[in-house]
Amino acid sequence: MTKEIVHVEGMSEASKRANIPLSTAVKAGIRFRLRPASHGPGDRATCPGDIVRQTETCLENLKAAVEAAGSSLDKV
16 A cells, blocks of 8 residues: 655655655555644643643644545545
């Protein structure tokens, strides 16, 4: 089965800059795999606020990863 590393704008670059050996999202055949641990609220300087705002940011990051792989939250 062929695997494809999915580039997720913003998150893939952040992992690379931080020297984190992690693929944000991977497609294998018709399946798509996310690694939720890598989709946190991001840098605290860019995501201030309470748990509600940080949770919204996490979900926005998950949505971006799903869409970068050519899918949508409707299919999750």
